[in-house]
Each structure stands twice: as structure tokens, then as C-alpha cells.
Amino acid sequence: MAKFFKIVFSPIVFGLLFWAPLIAQSMTAAGLQIFALPNLIVGLFIGGGLGLMAHYRGSWIWIK
Amino acid sequence: MDQVTQAVNWDEVSAEQLDAMERKIAAKYIKKFPLGIIIWGFANTLIWLALWPLVILDLLPIWAAFPIAVVNVCAAYLPSHDAQHSIIAREGHKLRWLNELLGHVSLIPFAQSFRYLRFTHFEHHAHTNNPDLDPDFDVHAENRKVYFRNALMRKQPINATRKDLYSAALERVGKSTVAVDAIAIRTVYTLVLFVAACSGYAIEAALLWWLPLHIADIYIPYYLSWKPHHPGTDQGRYQDTEAFKSTFGNLVSSGMQYHVVHHLYPRIPLMHTPAAFREMRPILLRRGCDLRGM
Numbered sequence: 001m002a003k004f005f006k007i008v009f010s011p012i013v014f015g016l017l018f019w020a021p022l023i024a025q026s027m028t029a030a031g032l033q034i035f036a037l038p039n040l041i042v043g044l045f046i047g048g049g050l051g052l053m054a055h056y057r058g059s060w061i062w063i064k
Numbered sequence: 065m066d067q068v069t070q071a072v073n074w075d076e077v078s079a080e081q082l083d084a085m086e087r088k089i090a091a092k093y094i095k096k097f098p099l100g101i102i103i104w105g106f107a108n109t110l111i112w113l114a115l116w117p118l119v120i121l122d123l124l125p126i127w128a129a130f131p132i133a134v135v136n137v138c139a140a141y142l143p144s145h146d147a148q149h150s151i152i153a154r155e156g157h158k159l160r161w162l163n164e165l166l167g168h169v170s171l172i173p174f175a176q177s178f179r180y181l182r183f184t185h186f187e188h189h190a191h192t193n194n195p196d197l198d199p200d201f202d203v204h205a206e207n208r209k210v211y212f213r214n215a216l217m218r219k220q221p222i223n224a225t226r227k228d229l230y231s232a233a234l235e236r237v238g239k240s241t242v243a244v245d246a247i248a249i250r251t252v253y254t255l256v257l258f259v260a261a262c263s264g265y266a267i268e269a270a271l272l273w274w275l276p277l278h279i280a281d282i283y284i285p286y287y288l289s290w291k292p293h294h295p296g297t298d299q300g301r302y303q304d305t306e307a308f309k310s311t312f313g314n315l316v317s318s319g320m321q322y323h324v325v326h327h328l329y330p331r332i333p334l335m336h337t338p339a340a341f342r343e344m345r346p347i348l349l350r351r352g353c354d355l356r357g358m
Binding site: 005011059060061063 | 216217219220221222223247250251254255257258261262264266267269270274
């Protein structure tokens with residue numbers, strides 16, 4: 001059970017399951033595309049990166 | 065309406081008489097049934113819930129739904145706050161179920177647990193401004209700018225101190241088990257965000273819940289904890305809470321201009337604190353309260 005909560009509240013999971021689709025869908029809504037990459041890949045890259053930063057640095061915004 | 069403090073020669077009033085007048089005024093307002101806050105609590109949650117199908121079915125554009133959701137989430141706490149203090153009905157009263165139902169339902173947009181907030185809030189009342197025992201003590205900041213900076217930093221994973229302060233408060237009062245409610249509700253909230261985002265409704269979830277909740281999480285403690293208890297250094301019945309004049313009026317400041325009355329008599333309904341304050345004002349001034357010109 002503790003492992004389940006650790007996963008649900010993990011910044012990396014939040015980055016991948018919330019930020020990634022949010023970034024991808026926002027780009028699609030705005031008609032944006034980067035280097036012909038699918039928006040979801042861009043979302044996963046940015047969202048996953050933010051999640052990694054929040055996990056290891058302890059901050060979503062770099063400063064802490 | 066009979067005014068308790070009308071035509072009083074204040075120079076001749078003893079401390080005991082002041083106390084009796086203060087209690088008489090409070091009793092008058094405590095008796096009033098808070099129908100407004102009951103309607104507010106249920107209607108606010110219903111409106112917020114209705115935004116989801118309205119937006120998903122394209123009946124309401126997200127840009128129009130977002131500000132409504134922000135208002136809904138910011139307004140979600142106060143009906144529950146009245147219920148936390150059993151203002152609608154005390155234990156044993158036939159309407160007790162309504163009090164508890166309002167407490168739970170009104171908090172849905174704010175994704176918080178009624179029991180978790182109730183017991184930690186009681187500790188805030190019992191130990192206001194005590195750096196070791198007040199679970200809301202971490203909101204204190206020297207000025208508005210520092211408050212907003214701290215509020216932003218508290219949201220970072222490394223600074224989750226509030227959770228610890230609340231856990232400690234619950235442990236002290238033997239209510240640690242209610243933390244389970246809070247974890248369960250936050251789990252459901254997080255899973256809803258994940259499912260919505262992965263189903264193609266990430267923007268909707270972000271603008272109907274995630275962002276409004278972050279805004280509310282800064283707005284609510286600003287007016288309920290920081291502003292009326294600022295600078296957070298004084299303790300004591302008539303010293304720990306101050307009145308203040310809000311630039312944005314009583315409505316935008318969540319009725320907290322008169323929070324001093326709430327700390328003296330927590331069972332006075334929110335919607336009656338302005339009237340109770342006006343009537344108690346001369347007494348409060350003699351008690352040494354800082355009313356900041358109100």
C-alpha cells in the first residue's frame with residue numbers, strides 16, 4: 001500500500017501522467033509542433049524532465 | 065434589533081460587565097440559523113461539478129469555465145469552516161447530519177478532508193500564534209510579498225512542512241487516524257487528474273481543478289490565516305487576531321475583516337460576524353484588541 005501511495009504522489013509520475021498529456025494537448029490546441037515530433041513525445045520529454053527535477057531537486061521551479 | 069451596547073457609559077462599566085455584554089451579544093448571533101452558508105456550500109459544489117460535463121460536452125468554453133472554477137474552489141472552504149465549528153448543528157441535534165454533510169460536500173472542489181481540517185483547525189484556535197503548537201503558524205511572513213513567496217515555495221516537494229505540522233497536531237489530540245481521509249481524498253484527486261489527462265482532457269482537468277486548487281491554496285490561507293493573525297507574534301484571547309480593512313472588500317476577503325469575532329466566539333455564523341463585530345466593537349476596543357481602524 002505504501003508503495004502505491006509513493007507512486008501516486010511521485011513527482012516523476014505526475015510529470016508523466018499529468019504534465020506530459022497537458023503539454024501535448026496544449027500544443028495541439030495551439031497548433032504547435034517541434035521538429036515534426038509527435039506532441040506527446042515532446043510532452044513526455046518536458047513533463048518527465050520536470051518530474052525528474054522535482055524528484056531529485058525537490059522543486060518544480062528549480063529554486064528552493 | 066436590540067443593541068446590547070446602546071447608550072452605555074463606558075467609563076462606569078466594570079470588566080465583569082464588559083464580559084457579560086460581550087457574551088450576550090455573542091449569544092444573540094450564535095442562535096441565528098445559518099441558512100445562507102448551507103445554500104452556499106451545496107450550490108458551490110454543484111456548480112463546480114456541473115462545469116465538468118458542460119465543458120466536456122462543449123456547452124461551455126473552458127476560458128469561461130476557468131474563472132468560475134477558481135471562484136468555486138476558493139469559496140469551497142468557508143461553508144466547511146462553519147460546519148467544523150458545528151454552527152449548523154451541534155452533536156446530538158436533529159440536524160447534526162446536515163452539519164456533517166455540508167462539511168464534507170463543500171470541500172469536494174478543494175479536495176480536502178473535513179475531519180482532517182476540523183481537528184487541525186481546533187488546534188489552531190487553541191494555540192493561535194504559538195510557534196510550537198499552532199498548525200497554521202508556518203503561514204506567518206513579515207509582509208505580503210514574503211507570504212506569496214513562501215506559499216509558492218511550500219508547494220515544492222522539498223518544503224512540505226505543513227503536512228508535518230498538521231500530523232503533529234493530530235497526534236497531540238489523538239486523531240492521527242483522520243489523516244487517512246486526507247490521503248484518500250488527495251489520492252482520488254490525483255488519480256482523477258491522471259485519468260482525465262490521459263483520456264484527452266488534460267486542459268480541462270488543469271483549468272477546472274488543478275490550477276484553481278493551487279490558487280485557492282494560496283488565497284484561502286492568505287485571508288484566513290496570514291492577514292488576520294499578522295504579524296503572528298501576539299498570543300492571548302484579545303491579542304492573537306486583528307480586524308483589518310481589505311482593499312477588495314469583505315466579499316473578496318472571505319469575510320475575514322471580522323475574523324477577531326470568530327476567534328472570540330467560533331460558533332457565530334460567518335455571515336453574522338460583521339453585525340456581531342459592529343455591536344461588539346466598543347467592547348473590543350476596551351479589551352485592547354487591535355481593530356486597525358475598523
